[in-house]
Amino acid sequence: MRRFGKPSPHAAARGLLTAALLAGGSLTLTDAAADYATLGPDPSRYYGTDPAGRMLLYSPDPVELGSSLSHWDTSATPSLLMEPRITSGLPFLGLDLTPMLLNDIGWSSGSSNIVITSLDPAGTGLDDPTPFGGAPGNAATTLGDARRNVIDAVLSAWADELDSTVDIDVMVTWTSLFCAEGGGAVLGAASTTYVFYEEAGSPGAVLPYPETWYGSALAESYFGVNASGDPTVGDGDIIVILNADLDNECLGAGTGFYYGLDGNPGATQIDLAPVILHELGHGLGFANTTDEWTGELLYDRPNVYDVFTYDVEQSKDWAHMTDAERAASARNFRNVIWSGAQTTAQVPATLDLGHPSLRIAAPSAAAGHYEMGPATFGADAAAETVSAPLACALDRSFPNPADGCSRSEVSLSGTLAIVERGNCTFAEKAALAQQAGAAGLLIINSPGQNMAFNPGGSDPSITIPVAGIGYGDGQVLRQAVCPNQIPVASGFSLGILASLLGLLAWAATWRRRRA
Amino acid sequence: MRLPPGHVTWRRLSLLAGALLSSSIAVAAGPGPVVAVDQELDTTDIRSRAVEQAAAFRLPDGRPLFAREGEDTRERLPGGQVRARLSADQLNFATVRVAADGRLETSCAKASEHAQEHQEHQEASHAPLR
Numbered sequence: 001m002r003r004f005g006k007p008s009p010h011a012a013a014r015g016l017l018t019a020a021l022l023a024g025g026s027l028t029l030t031d032a033a034a035d036y037a038t039l040g041p042d043p044s045r046y047y048g049t050d051p052a053g054r055m056l057l058y059s060p061d062p063v064e065l066g067s068s069l070s071h072w073d074t075s076a077t078p079s080l081l082m083e084p085r086i087t088s089g090l091p092f093l094g095l096d097l098t099p100m101l102l103n104d105i106g107w108s109s110g111s112s113n114i115v116i117t118s119l120d121p122a123g124t125g126l127d128d129p130t131p132f133g134g135a136p137g138n139a140a141t142t143l144g145d146a147r148r149n150v151i152d153a154v155l156s157a158w159a160d161e162l163d164s165t166v167d168i169d170v171m172v173t174w175t176s177l178f179c180a181e182g183g184g185a186v187l188g189a190a191s192t193t194y195v196f197y198e199e200a201g202s203p204g205a206v207l208p209y210p211e212t213w214y215g216s217a218l219a220e221s222y223f224g225v226n227a228s229g230d231p232t233v234g235d236g237d238i239i240v241i242l243n244a245d246l247d248n249e250c251l252g253a254g255t256g257f258y259y260g261l262d263g264n265p266g267a268t269q270i271d272l273a274p275v276i277l278h279e280l281g282h283g284l285g286f287a288n289t290t291d292e293w294t295g296e297l298l299y300d301r302p303n304v305y306d307v308f309t310y311d312v313e314q315s316k317d318w319a320h321m322t323d324a325e326r327a328a329s330a331r332n333f334r335n336v337i338w339s340g341a342q343t344t345a346q347v348p349a350t351l352d353l354g355h356p357s358l359r360i361a362a363p364s365a366a367a368g369h370y371e372m373g374p375a376t377f378g379a380d381a382a383a384e385t386v387s388a389p390l391a392c393a394l395d396r397s398f399p400n401p402a403d404g405c406s407r408s409e410v411s412l413s414g415t416l417a418i419v420e421r422g423n424c425t426f427a428e429k430a431a432l433a434q435q436a437g438a439a440g441l442l443i444i445n446s447p448g449q450n451m452a453f454n455p456g457g458s459d460p461s462i463t464i465p466v467a468g469i470g471y472g473d474g475q476v477l478r479q480a481v482c483p484n485q486i487p488v489a490s491g492f493s494l495g496i497l498a499s500l501l502g503l504l505a506w507a508a509t510w511r512r513r514r515a
Numbered sequence: 516m517r518l519p520p521g522h523v524t525w526r527r528l529s530l531l532a533g534a535l536l537s538s539s540i541a542v543a544a545g546p547g548p549v550v551a552v553d554q555e556l557d558t559t560d561i562r563s564r565a566v567e568q569a570a571a572f573r574l575p576d577g578r579p580l581f582a583r584e585g586e587d588t589r590e591r592l593p594g595g596q597v598r599a600r601l602s603a604d605q606l607n608f609a610t611v612r613v614a615a616d617g618r619l620e621t622s623c624a625k626a627s628e629h630a631q632e633h634q635e636h637q638e639a640s641h642a643p644l645r
Contacts, residue, residue, distance in 0.1 A: 086621040178564040184612040186565040191606045234574040282607040
């Protein structure tokens with residue numbers, strides 16, 4: 001009788017486990033009506049901007065190699081010239097927001113004279129005599145002239161935007177760069193050749209920000225003189241390198257640069273004009289000189305681009321951060337914006353409304369806007385709006401009862417269900433949530449991965465919207481919606497839980513021994 | 516006081532179960548984070564090869580076009596300004612990748628001396644469907 005009169009250690013452990021696993025779920029059910037969230041396009045927010053209407057810079061997590069921040073975020077719609085993907089379908093020679101960003105860093109609007117200097121030997125590059133059959137808008141008869149016509153068209157677009165009394169010297173070379181048939185190739189590259197700064201308090205200083213690097217062409221527009229040197233010996237303002245092997249079908253038969261001036265390349269051709277237009281944007285100042293991996297500045301000084309690169313979570317611009325803060329900011333996905341006023345003012349005339357996001361109205365602890373990535377299956381979370389209370393899915397499976405890989409013990413009916421990533425496919429999670437009556441599904445990224453993501457996969461039977469959110473955002477939601485649910489995303493946490501259970505059982509046994 | 520044998524067994528089993536659960540879950544958690552990789556931008560190899568080629572680029576007079584990595588190129592000009600020549604790893608490289616469906620995908624980024632480290636991280640964490 002005594003054995004049944006007292007809870008056994010086994011029963012105590014089982015009770016703790018059940019309570020731990022279901023406590024958050026019970027709260028969710030109790031408070032469900034108040035926990036309201038909306039998933040879908042935000043009719044008050046421009047694509048590619050933060051809730052305040054400022055342009056998002058591309059700050060993926062994990063950080064991309066090199067200068068990701070020297071691009072707009074990929075969510076801008078319509079697509080912009082300075083996104084990391086140089087997409088086809090851009091308005092031909094359209095500069096969209098790029099001149100405004102250059103205005104923010106100090107360029108004046110106006111006109112300038114851009115001079116091309118070829119660094120190639122006679123008979124190559126812009127002097128290549130290979131016969132050219134012509135292309136729409138390009139009546140050249142040699143390959144060299146076809147190349148020059150495209151570059152001229154691109155430079156004309158820039159020359160009509162930027163004011164300088166000093167020639168902008170662009171050095172061009174066509175050379176052999178990496179190309180692997182059927183794999184990929186380097187198309188080209190560009191950069192300012194020199195950067196300049198003036199010391200604080202220097203008499204006669206003209207640059208707006210002292211102790212700050214400026215690209216050569218922009219600095220010269222303030223100096224009023226050519227400070228870089230002779231472009232014929234490599235001392236021009238901007239260097240453009242292009243891969244000559246593309247014209248020899250190095251990627252495969254029928255591939256190569258497209259020299260037409262109508263923005264209409266063939267399927268196996270690469271439109272040269274937008275590539276050069278984009279790269280020259282970098283050369284003119286749409287670029288930092290900071291190592292985004294380590295956060296180190298070039299010779300301990302920020303670039304003027306860093307002055308306007310602003311982390312909304314750190315409430316600091318890149319010019320005033322430590323190296324560690326910059327390195328962290330480089331991967332602070334969709335929390336780094338361009339703070340320049342001229343760019344922000346032009347956003348409404350350039351971008352569409354409807355940036356897809358997750359908006360939480362309640363619980364208040366989680367209220368706000370969250371980035372989300374629509375899944376490749378189910379209803380389009382970027383186009384369709386779903387509003388519903390939030391609920392954390394919870395099952396009895398290991399290793400993670402919150403992963404949505406088994407039927408939830410918590411009712412998900414009519415809710416935006418929250419699950420954690422891992423252990424089964426995204427489509428399997430979605431199918432289970434849909435079977436449970438969920439109105440939509442939010443999948444929290446893996447621990448440490450704070451970037452919203454696009455859950456991949458395919459399942460035509462899924463009709464609810466599914467979206468991926470960052471780990472940090474996910475923890476904020478879980479803490480607000482199901483605070484008593486044990487975080488079980490990591491094996492470490494479960495290991496601790498298991499050890500505690502063992503300890504509890506031992507303690508219960510010890511108590512009995514004392515009794 | 517001597518305990519009934521069953522209690523001792525239960526305690527040992529509990530502790531053993533806890534230890535086993537800890538270790539088995541640690542294995543189940545896997546070697547590292549799972550990340551959705553942006554395939555369109557995963558052109559690290561292409562860019563790292565390109566930066567080597569650009570760094571080796573010579574002007575007609577034989578001088579290197581770019582500063583060597585780590586080379587201090589700062590110089591003070593007569594007007595009081597300081598200028599520095601950039602190295603090839605500051606170049607923004609446009610690359611093209613042939614996708615699985617044959618489409619050409621064009622993207623842009625700088626190269627970096629951390630290319631190999633980054634590439635290994637990306638490969639270790641790539642799992643697009645779960």
